[in-house]
Amino acid sequence: MALGLVTVVALAATGVWNPFPAVWDWVDRSDPIAEPDVVWQQRVGGTPRSVTIAGDTVVVEQRTRVEARSLATGAQLWERKADWSAVAGGDRDPVVAVGKLLVKGYELLDPATGVTRRRDDDAVAVWTYRNLLLDARCTDATDCTLSAWDPRGTVPLWTAFLPGVHSGLLADNPGLRGTRRLTATRIDDGVAGPEPVPPLLGFPVDGRVHVVDTATGRVLQNVEPGRDERLSVVGGRMLRIAARSQDGTCYFAISGRDPATGQETWQRAGVNLRTADNAGCAQREDPQGARNVLIGVAPDGREAVLDGYDGRLLWVGEQGAKLIAVDDRYALVRAADKRSVVARELGTDRVRWTRPATGKVGAALTPYAAVVVDEKPSRLVALDPRTGRELAALRTSANALAVGSKGMIIGEGREIGYVRFGATAGDPARPPGDGGVPAPGGTGGTPGDDDTCGPKRELCPDPAGGKDG
Known part of the structure; x- marks a missing residue:
């Protein structure tokens, strides 16, 4: 054995034959993270x-670096040292913003090559969206400039002045006054990728909320909440959410206001938006919801989905039913018997599809797929959100990390893998309103338009120059 080992070492040292890399690859080989196997791992x-x-690449953010890999093969394309990263843009024009903590500025990288497309040396915060990138730079704590950029643009679309954006260096996507997403075990919070920019954004500064129109950059409101109020900007409206403590419980009232005039457009009482966490009724959280809808609890304990624009009840659940995912098109509901998941179209009470599930089911809605995870047995399934047809079905304990137009990335620990959607499961290639595809409630897309205009066209600017919400 000693003679054989010496012979092998001698052959390896002279370059004649080296078995050690192949042996190490065999020892270090990872077990498949899913069954059926993924396209690559x-x-x-x-x-x-x-x-x-991001387009044809996968951007992976780690603690001190960011890397990009080919979506087709998983091969590494480039790697950069960075403390934070965020993706902006859609399938055709993605960019990667990277920066370092406690250091001003950021770089915008091409996700396919890692080449710097634009560099900024002064910004203290960056917000990334599917169709816009915002950054803020401050000459002092009370004098800041907010700029909007096309994801691959080189000249700002507009600038606005704000008396601060919190304080300090904030890196990527610091919190604004909007909604909190429903979360699910084994589904990453950012699984859907960057979302279209809302028509209005609420910037909290020194106890006040500054409402900015993202189409023009105009600061429409500068509002201080009342003692029992919390302000939130949802669906093109500024919401005043009041919570009053009386008789050992909290009494809620919601008022939706036109941001341009401040006039009340709708009101609703008795719906708990889960902004307060105890009987003292102090509101420390944004309401739950997604895009232009809100999630609340009616006085009788049933969950409900409200339209943030006009206050309509888009869906009211049955007793015992549990809302597990929502966007502005559909709601995924675990039935009261905990044996199935039901997809409902908001505003019509129409059941789109139903599938069996257990009591520990979780879900998320993305533009391309509804992701459902279940336990005992452990499953991860991607479905066409319109029809419920399976795009991918896996036996795995891995997490759903990212969903794209043609497949999704799953991961467990340091292992990531790509799952391609089946060709027979509908057409998940584009989200509604992307690239000219008409969207529900919209009037048809335009080239480069990545979002629906909404049932009241609240997400689109008025061509005549005005804007209702």
């Missing part, structure tokens, strides 16, 4: 903090 340098599909 790769081990990244550290546990991912976020994973995003």
Whole structure:
């Protein structure tokens, strides 16, 4: 054995034959993270903090670096040292913003090559969306400039002045006054990737909320909440959410206001938006919801979905039913018997599809797929959100990390893998309103328009120059 080992070492040292790399590859080989097997599986340098599909690449953010991999093969394309990263743009024009903590500025990288497309040396915060990138730079704590950019643009679309954006260096996507997403075990919070920019954004500054029109950059409101109020900007409206403590419970009232005039457009009492966490009724959280809808609890304990624009009840659940995912098109509901998941179209009470599930089911809605995870047995399924047809069905304990137009990234620990959607499961290639595809409630897309105009066209600017919400 000693003679054989010496012979092998001698052959390896002279370059004649070296078996050690192949042996190490066999020892280090990872077990498949899903069944059926994924298209590719790769081990990244550290546990991912976020994973995003950006065009034909996969951007993986880790603790001290960011890397991009080919969506087709999983091969690494480039790697950069960075403390934070965020993806902006859609399938045709993605960019990767990267920066360092406690250091001003950021770089915008091409996700396919890692080449710097634009560099900024002064910004203290960046917000990334599917069709817009915002950054803020401050000459002092009370004098800041907010700029909007096309994801691959080189000249700002507009600028606005704000008396601060919190304080300090904020890196990527610091919190604004909007809604909180429903979360689910084994589904990453950013699984849907960057979303279209809302028509209005609410910037909290020194106890006040500054409402900015994202189409023009105009600051429409500068509002201080009342003692029992919380302000939130949802669906093109500024919401005043009042919570009053009386008789050992909280009494809620919601008022939707036109941001341009401040006039009340709708009101609703008795719906708990889960902004207060105890009987003292102090509101420390944004309401739950997604895009232009809100999630509340009626006085009788049934969950409900409200339209943030006009206050309509878009869906009211049955007793015992549990809302597990929502966007502005559909609601996924675990039935009261905990044996099935039901997809409902908001505003019509129409059941789109139903599938069996257990009591521990979780879900998320993305533009391309509804992702459902279940336990005992452990399953991860991607479905066409319109029909419920299966795009991919896996036996796996891995997490859903990112969903794109043609497949999704799953991961467990340092292992990530790509699952391609089946060709027979509908047409998930584009989200509604993307690239000219008409969207529900909209009037048809335009080239480059990545979003629906909404049932009241609240998400689109008025061609005549005005804007209702």
